[in-house]
Amino acid sequence: MPVAIKNLSSRPIFVPLNSGANIRLSPGEVAEKIPDVELKDNTKVDKLVSQRTIAVAKQERTEEKAASETEAEEESEKPRTRRRS
Numbered sequence: 001m002p003v004a005i006k007n008l009s010s011r012p013i014f015v016p017l018n019s020g021a022n023i024r025l026s027p028g029e030v031a032e033k034i035p036d037v038e039l040k041d042n043t044k045v046d047k048l049v050s051q052r053t054i055a056v057a058k059q060e061r062t063e064e065k066a067a068s069e070t071e072a073e074e075e076s077e078k079p080r081t082r083r084r085s
Contacts, residue, residue, distance in 0.1 A: 005056055
């Protein structure tokens with residue numbers, strides 16, 4: 001299930017993920033659609049949460065939202081071609 005991470009501090013921070021990547025967040029910035037396995041059992045993320053530097057919220061996908069996302073993905077996958085005259 002995807003999660004959203006928000007920077008609550010007044011300075012930019014780096015959030016380390018389990019995959020080895022880092023997410024840079026400016027003050028007040030939100031990173032959405034992060035897989036929850038990237039944060040599971042991550043002591044550095046737990047420390048940032050306990051210090052109230054970041055907030056982590058689960059994103060719930062509703063049926064309507066999932067359907068609209070699927071339609072948008074299908075439309076973006078259609079090839080865009082032009083006819084030559």
